[in-house]
Amino acid sequence: MSTERRAAVLSVGDELILGQIADTNARWILGALAEVGFLGIEHRTLPDDRAAIATAILEFARRVDAIVVTGGLGPTADDLTREALGDAAAPQAALELDPVAIDHLESFFTRRGRTMSPSNRKQALRPPGTAMLPNPNGTAMGIAARIGACAIFCLPGPPREMQPMFRASVVPALPTGAGAIATAAVHQLGLGESVAAERLGAMMDRDRSPTVGTTASGGVVTARIRAEGDRASASALVEETARQVERAWHPYAYGRDERTLVGAVASLLVESQRTLAVAESCTGGMLGSTIVDFPGASDFFVGGWIVYSNALKERLLGVPTAMLEAHGAVSEPVARALAQGAVERSGSDYGLAITGIAGPGGGSEGKPVGTVYVGLAQRDGGKSAARRFVITGDRHDVRERSARLALQMLRLELLGMAEVPLLWEAPPAGEKASTPATGRRA
Amino acid sequence: MSTERRAAVLSVGDELILGQIADTNARWILGALAEVGFLGIEHRTLPDDRAAIATAILEFARRVDAIVVTGGLGPTADDLTREALGDAAAPQAALELDPVAIDHLESFFTRRGRTMSPSNRKQALRPPGTAMLPNPNGTAMGIAARIGACAIFCLPGPPREMQPMFRASVVPALPTGAGAIATAAVHQLGLGESVAAERLGAMMDRDRSPTVGTTASGGVVTARIRAEGDRASASALVEETARQVERAWHPYAYGRDERTLVGAVASLLVESQRTLAVAESCTGGMLGSTIVDFPGASDFFVGGWIVYSNALKERLLGVPTAMLEAHGAVSEPVARALAQGAVERSGSDYGLAITGIAGPGGGSEGKPVGTVYVGLAQRDGGKSAARRFVITGDRHDVRERSARLALQMLRLELLGMAEVPLLWEAPPAGEKASTPATGRRA
Numbered sequence: 001m002s003t004e005r006r007a008a009v010l011s012v013g014d015e016l017i018l019g020q021i022a023d024t025n026a027r028w029i030l031g032a033l034a035e036v037g038f039l040g041i042e043h044r045t046l047p048d049d050r051a052a053i054a055t056a057i058l059e060f061a062r063r064v065d066a067i068v069v070t071g072g073l074g075p076t077a078d079d080l081t082r083e084a085l086g087d088a089a090a091p092q093a094a095l096e097l098d099p100v101a102i103d104h105l106e107s108f109f110t111r112r113g114r115t116m117s118p119s120n121r122k123q124a125l126r127p128p129g130t131a132m133l134p135n136p137n138g139t140a141m142g143i144a145a146r147i148g149a150c151a152i153f154c155l156p157g158p159p160r161e162m163q164p165m166f167r168a169s170v171v172p173a174l175p176t177g178a179g180a181i182a183t184a185a186v187h188q189l190g191l192g193e194s195v196a197a198e199r200l201g202a203m204m205d206r207d208r209s210p211t212v213g214t215t216a217s218g219g220v221v222t223a224r225i226r227a228e229g230d231r232a233s234a235s236a237l238v239e240e241t242a243r244q245v246e247r248a249w250h251p252y253a254y255g256r257d258e259r260t261l262v263g264a265v266a267s268l269l270v271e272s273q274r275t276l277a278v279a280e281s282c283t284g285g286m287l288g289s290t291i292v293d294f295p296g297a298s299d300f301f302v303g304g305w306i307v308y309s310n311a312l313k314e315r316l317l318g319v320p321t322a323m324l325e326a327h328g329a330v331s332e333p334v335a336r337a338l339a340q341g342a343v344e345r346s347g348s349d350y351g352l353a354i355t356g357i358a359g360p361g362g363g364s365e366g367k368p369v370g371t372v373y374v375g376l377a378q379r380d381g382g383k384s385a386a387r388r389f390v391i392t393g394d395r396h397d398v399r400e401r402s403a404r405l406a407l408q409m410l411r412l413e414l415l416g417m418a419e420v421p422l423l424w425e426a427p428p429a430g431e432k433a434s435t436p437a438t439g440r441r442a
Numbered sequence: 443m444s445t446e447r448r449a450a451v452l453s454v455g456d457e458l459i460l461g462q463i464a465d466t467n468a469r470w471i472l473g474a475l476a477e478v479g480f481l482g483i484e485h486r487t488l489p490d491d492r493a494a495i496a497t498a499i500l501e502f503a504r505r506v507d508a509i510v511v512t513g514g515l516g517p518t519a520d521d522l523t524r525e526a527l528g529d530a531a532a533p534q535a536a537l538e539l540d541p542v543a544i545d546h547l548e549s550f551f552t553r554r555g556r557t558m559s560p561s562n563r564k565q566a567l568r569p570p571g572t573a574m575l576p577n578p579n580g581t582a583m584g585i586a587a588r589i590g591a592c593a594i595f596c597l598p599g600p601p602r603e604m605q606p607m608f609r610a611s612v613v614p615a616l617p618t619g620a621g622a623i624a625t626a627a628v629h630q631l632g633l634g635e636s637v638a639a640e641r642l643g644a645m646m647d648r649d650r651s652p653t654v655g656t657t658a659s660g661g662v663v664t665a666r667i668r669a670e671g672d673r674a675s676a677s678a679l680v681e682e683t684a685r686q687v688e689r690a691w692h693p694y695a696y697g698r699d700e701r702t703l704v705g706a707v708a709s710l711l712v713e714s715q716r717t718l719a720v721a722e723s724c725t726g727g728m729l730g731s732t733i734v735d736f737p738g739a740s741d742f743f744v745g746g747w748i749v750y751s752n753a754l755k756e757r758l759l760g761v762p763t764a765m766l767e768a769h770g771a772v773s774e775p776v777a778r779a780l781a782q783g784a785v786e787r788s789g790s791d792y793g794l795a796i797t798g799i800a801g802p803g804g805g806s807e808g809k810p811v812g813t814v815y816v817g818l819a820q821r822d823g824g825k826s827a828a829r830r831f832v833i834t835g836d837r838h839d840v841r842e843r844s845a846r847l848a849l850q851m852l853r854l855e856l857l858g859m860a861e862v863p864l865l866w867e868a869p870p871a872g873e874k875a876s877t878p879a880t881g882r883r884a
Contacts, residue, residue, distance in 0.1 A: 284734025285727025
């Protein structure tokens with residue numbers, strides 16, 4: 001028996017229905033609704049078509065407890081959400097000018113030293129019986145309405161404006177229900193999706209609570225755990241299952257929810273007061289950039305080298321010409337030499353190096369496209385090692401997955417578990433690589 | 443008068459409606475349909491709910507010429523698209539085993555040295571009167587059906603499987619219409635969205651053909667041009683307007699459609715046989731990585747340095763300690779010194795350097811978060827210069843926009859137009875930065 005409430009999400013815009021831009025709002029809103037106990041039963045994308053928008057709002061209002069609409073609140077002629085909302089919620093009534101909205105618009109422009117254009121006045125209109133929702137980051141205020149027991153929230157399309165409005169104005173105004181939906185995600189890198197699912201066994205049964213499903217993206221496999229009920233018991237159930245998943249995926253599981261591999265590596269490095277440098281060939285800076293995405297990166301990351309040409313591999317990191325000639329730039333000794341060079345020349349405690357063939361060209365029989373060596377060196381004792389992977393995917397995939405494998409290699413080293421096998425790992429003889437995980441169900 | 447045909451897109455999956463993964467298929471399919479003259483009038487996302495899927499298919503079949511469904515074709519109990527299609531297209535009839543599909547499945551498993559599990563046999567089922575669509579990349583074949591005049595195509599969810607099937611099996615089977623939709627996109631970086639739109643003037647009138655709309659993402663403003671009609675005249679109209687847009691946006695417009703800033707820079711560098719190196723602080727390798735995304739990068743890109751710590755700025759690129767102490771790492775002289783150091787120590791013709799405060803911490807009154815200096819040096823004549831920007835957005839935005847501004851600075855230098863002003867540019871006195879463009883309409 002489900003205790004949750006039901007919601008629908010509507011995205012409005014010609015640019016969306018023509019496939020010209022990606023709709024990131026729908027996924028964000030559906031996830032945010034689930035967190036507060038609202039189960040999405042439908043998402044719909046429509047063009048800037050007043051009648052279609054009004055029809056969808058009316059149809060949803062009969063079936064769900066809450067509707068969230070994004071887009072169509074701008075100042076131009078093709079912004080029709082406020083009119084469509086009027087058609088649905090207050091038919092035959094004219095839109096009204098909201099005095100608070102007029103103030104909002106005038107102060108928005110005044111603060112920027114600009115004067116309001118007449119077209120912007122349209123943004124102060126709302127159907128009678130509805131209320132404006134503040135927008136601290138733009139001119140388009142939102143509108144809250146009701147049709148019967150259904151609460152409707154219209155928000156502007158830009159995520160930077162929509163997301164704070166959703167948190168500040170929509171969440172507190174949602175019709176309360178008895179239930180909540182608790183969710184958690186556990187991430188691992190190193191097991192393929194099918195092996196990872198096998199390790200979860202009966203946890204993945206469809207009729208179990210909490211439910212557990214897996215998704216995979218860029219090599220990372222995520223278990224998504226979900227339970228319904230009252231907030232405390234749903235959370236406890238989810239927590240217990242999340243721990244079971246982490247045990248089943250040990251030592252590959254590196255974190256939950258928003259935790260990244262870099263975050264996991266960062267904790268271990270900062271804890272032991274160690275530092276890291278990188279040397280990148282085929283990734284061209286992607287590993288460094290991924291590390292710097294993490295706001296506390298300066299606590300452990302010193303920097304590194306992008307040694308894309310062989311000349312720079314020699315000149316900047318001292319890889320011997322003879323080694324490059326004998327083994328090629330994509331080879332185990334070169335990956336080790338790059339990692340060692342990074343440690344020696346930066347003074348860092350650890351060095352990670354990536355050299356590979358990202359494609360589309362450059363592959364050969366012994367070194368097909370996707371062949372990547374990741375080197376790991378440490379200052380203490382001067383140890384270094386390199387592992388060979390054959391990674392499936394296009395140029396971007398191969399580079400992204402290489403960077404993630406490098407981080408997982410370092411994490412496992414820091415945990416004293418450097419020997420565990422990893423997805424896509426291939427012995428130098430060129431044995432068949434493991435099957436890649438897919439990002440989406442069939 | 444519109445000559446186009448109408449289409450609807452349906453995405454199926456609990457993981458989508460819970461907001462757990464992003465639906466990239468819908469946008470791709472809507473764009474691909476537009477290219478062959480089908481205008482999307484609605485996109486809908488539904489959970490794995492047999493009745494809801496069947497209802498949507500029936501409802502769409504009354505309103506559109508073609509329906510594309512993705513997801514729900516896997517082997518597990520929650521994959522219900524084939525059953526729902528049967529409910530809609532052949533009610534009361536049992537699903538049939540397709541012998542070709544059985545062969546496909548058996549050979550798929552045999553080639554991988556595995557045996558087919560009984561659950562996979564489900565994937566050979568289809569409603570009577572429908573046909574299987576080949577899937578070269580997975581076990582889930584597609585299904586083609588008709589309800590009245592409406593053509594229905596069910597495809598698996600993983601993009602790597604879906605996209606080739608769409609091209610090979612859906613496009614040739616779409617009901618032909620008289621019309622086509624021609625589209626083009628023109629990209630520029632350097633003008634804010636409002637200024638860019640003003641320069642287009644009457645081209646953006648809603649009732650004009652071709653229609654022109656702008657979208658903005660990460661500083662890049664794109665004009666999307668669209669005309670309907672017979673293929674030749676629609677294409678000619680779009681081409682003419684694209685040229686007008688390029689003239690209006692000169693010299694900021696750098697390319698059309700899939701062309702990237704890196705691609706534009708690459709052409710200019712390769713043409714003049716020049717090479718490039720980078721030195722990155724706050725971007726941490728993102729500029730290098732963006733360059734290496736371009737498959738021909740090795741023709742002009744040698745590599746560079748990630749000098750995240752000040753120690754590495756000194757040690758690897760020779761930035762004087764006194765300069766760092768007097769001006770700080772985020773300063774005009776340091777940006778120039780980094781670019782010069784990159785040229786001198788790599789032997790490249792050009793050097794690009796980025797040093798800035800990406801946030802969330804580290805800002806001060808004189809150097810707020812978003813302050814970025816981009817340095818550009820060249821070997822010929824030893825010239826160097828740096829420009830100051832104050833970029834809005836979060837940590838990732840600031841870094842991404844910095845990398846793009848650096849590439850546009852180099853492009854303009856290569857065109858002999860280094861002096862034109864750029865978005866977010868701010869004189870060192872700390873004058874107010876220009877307003878950022880938003881990525882999506884309100």
